[in-house]
Amino acid sequence: MSLSPAFLDELRARTHLSSLIQKQLKLTRAGREFKACCPFHNEKTPSFYVNDEKGFYHCFGCQAHGDAISWLTDAQGLTFMDAVKELADAAGMEVPAPDPRAQAKAERAAGLYEVMEAAARWFTEQLEGVEGGPARAYLDQRGIDAATRRKFGFGFAPDARLRLKGALKAFGNDKLVEAGLLIAPDEGKEPYDRFRGRLTFPIRDARGRCIAFSARILGPGEPKYLNSPDTPLFDKGRTLFNIDKAGPASRSAGRVIVVEGQMDVIALDRAGIGESIAPLGTALTEAQLGLLWRLSPSPILCFDGDAAGQKASVRAALRALPHVGPGRSLGFVTMPAGQDPDDLLRAKGRTALEELLEKPESLVDRLWRHESTAEPLATPEQRAGLKRRLLDHVSAIGDPDVRDQYRHELLERFNTLTRPRREPWTPRQPWKGGGKFVPQRPTSPRARAVASGGLDPQWSHAVLHGLLRFPEVIAGHIQEIAALPLAEKAAVQLRSTLLDAALVHGELDQEALNTILAQTGAAALIEGLHLRQGLAFSFIRRDADPERARRDLVLVIETLAARPGLDAAYEAATARLKEKFDEVAFDEQKRLRAAREDADRKLATLMMGEGGGTD
Incomplete structure (x- = not known):
């Protein structure tokens, strides 16, 4: 449903914000504002302010x-529409009528x-019975005591085909089928x-309402x-187990932990970690990532x-890539093998788990570890395959700034991993010449300018x-182009546009590039x-x-x-020689100078148009 601005x-404007927040939080006046200890993180000195005028x-x-809307969604866990409806009721406003189909679905869900x-109450009663x-x-056996049973609403479904149906017959078969509690077989047969024969626990929405059940078999099967x-209440791709309890807990803990199963939650x-959530037997979806x-x-x-x-975990990383941005990423913790x-x-207690949670692996690290270990890198083809996979992942990122950062980071790691290693230097006898040794200094002003301030604009303009x-x-030399030390903001922006185009579309021709440049x-x-006058590069x-x-x-x-x-x-070798003469460093400096x-x-030669690129 779409609501107008x-x-x-x-x-x-009709909502008095401090009155709304005062229902949950004790506010103290501070001039024209109100203040309190923040409900979203632990603090002893108030730093949370409410401004009614703004x-x-x-x-x-x-x-x-x-x-006011975000207060209800963030502090109370309401959905956006539920928050709007609650505020509208309090303000005496009528929410615009929704799409008739959506309205019909909402009415079915309400019932x-x-x-x-x-059903949840009946399952609980059966658990406590014979x-x-x-x-x-x-x-x-799992160490789940009575308090935990009550907190999570554990119940039991007897191994019989008609027990729940009989207990809830007042609601009628149609509603019980629509709620997913009964199975409707072929026409003419009774639901x-x-x-049946399972331990049950309710799946609740962010407001704590039971919308579905998960049931574990007790024996083999x-x-x-x-x-x-899926029902009018429940869409497993848009629901997370324990979101009703983990939401408030995550605001206090400053984190949310995603585990694979409900029993892990x-x-x-x-163990005292209440900010945990689990998907419901499927890989994380985009909708679930949005909730997280x-x-x-x-x-x-x-x-x-x-x-x-x-x-x-890799599937989740790839699913998240198109949506990451400043303030939206993922962390990863790998459990010990087989655990x-x-x-x-059970084996080592909360401390062992907290040690892992304190140092989660970043999204870029998880992506790199997965791809760099996916296959051997012994041949040029295998190394090229790694590079292509990395760039494919980069191209999936929607945010241009984050995409640029990932491209730089992953190509830098690729270059470090695949760069040929030099043979170690053979130790030589120390220099025995007379007098004080004075290392040679750099001779090229252009070299010093590039190192300190980036590429001369005339050179960068010519390359662009x-x-x-x-x-x-572009497509075949992305990492070299990305490594150019451009100094001007406009040049950097144009380079990013060109690199993004090559990452998304592959090898470009003039017509395709012109279209992309016009669109961007x-x-x-x-x-x-x-x-500048005097530049004669052939290109x-x-x-x-x-x-x-x-x-x-x-x-x-490339140069x-x-x-x-x-x-x-070169500068590092020169610095080592200034401290103490070393013939290895001397030879290294000489080689680098050459x-x-x-x-x-x-x-x-190329600048004068004399053709350094001929065979």
């Missing part, structure tokens, strides 16, 4: 910020909550109980866990240490002109590229041979991209 603005609250400690609560003995014994089917809660990011900017995925658990969180808690003329070069509004950036000259121009462009890019690293290595001079000669 005008309606929402009027709703906020209609927002703000915490200067944890940066929690919002209006099912009572059915589900009645037939519930085996289920109670199983819970005792029967869905859950499949499936081990049986969940309610209960084990963590018994409402609770924490970086939910911690704590999946089992077996192969299936690790595959699940789940419940196993670790070349890439605009020969866009087919990069014309102003291109107009800012000015070429900026219309009369140059295209093949030669492309080769020269690649050579200039300029490598230059900062060459300069840094490499720098060779790079200067190449660039000078």
Whole structure:
């Protein structure tokens, strides 16, 4: 349902924010505002302020910020529409009528909550009865005491086809089938109980209302866990087990932990970790990730240490990539091999689990570890495969700034991993010459300028002109182009546009690039590229041979991209020699100086248009 901005603005204007928050939090006047200890994090000195005139609250400690609607969604766990309806009722406003189909679905759902609560009470009664003995014994074996049973609403479904149906017959078969409690067989046959011979526990929404059940078999058989089917109340891809309790707990703990199964959630809660949540037998969906990011900017995925658990964590990482951004990421904790969180808690206690949770693996680290160990990297083809997989993942990221950071980070790791190793230097006798040794200093002003302030704008403008003329070069040299030490903001933005286009579309031609540049509004950036008189690079000259121009462009890019690293290595060798003469460092400095001079000669030749790229 879509609500107009005008309606929402009027709703906020009619809501007295401090009165709304005062229902849950003791506020103290502070001038024209109110203050209190923040409900979203633990503090002793008030840093949470409410401003009625501006209609927002703000915490200067944890940066929690919002209006009346977000207070109900964040502090009370309501959905957006439920928050709007509650505020509208209090303000005497009528919420615009929804789509008729959505209205009909909402009306059907409203009549099912009572059915589900009645079923939950009946299952609980059966657990405490004579037939519930085996289920109670199983819970005792798992260390689940009576208080935990009550907290999570454990129950028992007797192994009979018509017991629940008979107990809830007042609601009628149609409602019981629609709620997912009965299975309707072929036409003409009577419906029967869905859950039989199983331990049950309710699945609740963010407001704590029972919307479905999960049921564990007590003896042999499949499936081990049986969940309610999708109903007007329940969509398993949009629901998380324990969100009603984990939501408030996560605000106090400053984190939310995602585990694989419901029993893991209960084990963590018994250990004092109440901010845990579990999907319902499926991989994390985009909708579930959205729910998690409402609770924490970086939910911690704590999946089992077996192969299936690790595959699940990778699937979640890939599912999250298109949606990550500043304030939206994931953390990962790997359980010891063959263990789940419940196993670790039983074996070593909460301390062992907390040690893992304190240092979660970042999303970029998890992605890199998965891809860099996926196959051997002994051949050029295997290394190229790794590079392509990494760039494919980067291209999936929607946020341009985060995409740029991932591209830089992953290509830097790839280059470090695949860079050929030099043979170790053979130790030589110390230098025995007379007099004080004075190491040679860098001789190229251009080298010092690049190292300290980035690439000269004329050089960067020339390279970007070349890439605009020969866009087919970009896709094959992404890491070198990304490594160019550009100094101007406009040049950096234009480079990012070109790299993003190549990552998304692969090898570009002139027509495709022109379309992309027009769509991204990069014309102003291109107009800012000015070429100085005297530059004669073949790739900026219309009369140059295209093949030669492309080769020269690649050579200039590779030389300029490598230059900062060459300069840094030269300066490091020089610094070592200033402290103490070492013949190994002396030879290294000599080799690096020669490499720098060779790079200067190449660039000078190319700059004059003399064709350093010919075969």
